[in-house]
Amino acid sequence: MLPTVSKTRPSSSTSRPNPMFPQYLRRIVKWQQMDIEYTFWQMLHLCTAPKVVYQHTKYHKQTKNQWARDDPAFVVICSLLLAVATVAYCAAYDHSAAHAVFVVISVLLFHFLLAGVFLATSCWSLTNAYLREEAPNSHVVEQRVEWLYAFDVHCNSFFPMFVMLYVIHYFLSPLLVAHGFIPVLLSNLLFMVAASYYHYLNFLGYDVLPFLERTTFFLYPIGVVIVLSPILILGGFNPSRYFMNIYFSQRL
Numbered sequence: 001m002l003p004t005v006s007k008t009r010p011s012s013s014t015s016r017p018n019p020m021f022p023q024y025l026r027r028i029v030k031w032q033q034m035d036i037e038y039t040f041w042q043m044l045h046l047c048t049a050p051k052v053v054y055q056h057t058k059y060h061k062q063t064k065n066q067w068a069r070d071d072p073a074f075v076v077i078c079s080l081l082l083a084v085a086t087v088a089y090c091a092a093y094d095h096s097a098a099h100a101v102f103v104v105i106s107v108l109l110f111h112f113l114l115a116g117v118f119l120a121t122s123c124w125s126l127t128n129a130y131l132r133e134e135a136p137n138s139h140v141v142e143q144r145v146e147w148l149y150a151f152d153v154h155c156n157s158f159f160p161m162f163v164m165l166y167v168i169h170y171f172l173s174p175l176l177v178a179h180g181f182i183p184v185l186l187s188n189l190l191f192m193v194a195a196s197y198y199h200y201l202n203f204l205g206y207d208v209l210p211f212l213e214r215t216t217f218f219l220y221p222i223g224v225v226i227v228l229s230p231i232l233i234l235g236g237f238n239p240s241r242y243f244m245n246i247y248f249s250q251r252l
Helices: 020-027 036-048 050-064 073-093 097-131 147-176 181-207 215-234 239-251
Strands: none
Touching: 036 050, 036 073, 036 147, 050 147, 050 181, 073 097, 073 147, 073 239, 097 147, 097 181, 097 215, 147 181, 147 239, 181 215, 181 239
């Protein structure tokens, strides 16, 4: 359980702005400065061996003295892949080009960026307020979770979920949006695995930080997902039809 009172430890760096954030934003428009090959390597291993990615995060901390990436390539490539996947959905299910543009912008803005900012900010506040280890004495340098690192963790966790719920789901969508028990079962299983893997990667992202404790808290949502899934299946709720109806109701 989380403590009800936050840890109050004095620190002169608490309100100090992150000097890397403006540089990070400037590099978004400088494609030639992005490490594309390493980004695809990370994306592959997040789906197959995520612990390897966070082992490299430790090396990054040792060489750059920060946990967060200083390269926005992951965000840029993930956004481009998400846009391509959304265009594919629009080509198959949409009814107008204008509406397709709206869908692409909505998915990029709400499904990825704004949701990521909200989740990263929530985890950033939670970890800094409740999950940091108490410093053994006043001479130890205080460590805090960087907001940009919290957003990195979200992006890392989002990518395998993107593969399952946007790519694999796209090819299975004719079956998943159909009526009947089998589509309901398969759709719920796919969403259950995707959501559980997202929270597992979220746990790995914070568990790698040596100054945090009780990071198993980030695994608790997996239990909620596992408990809810049978209830939704027995209730006949089809998450694929539900979310597809939000944007493509006229074609389902």
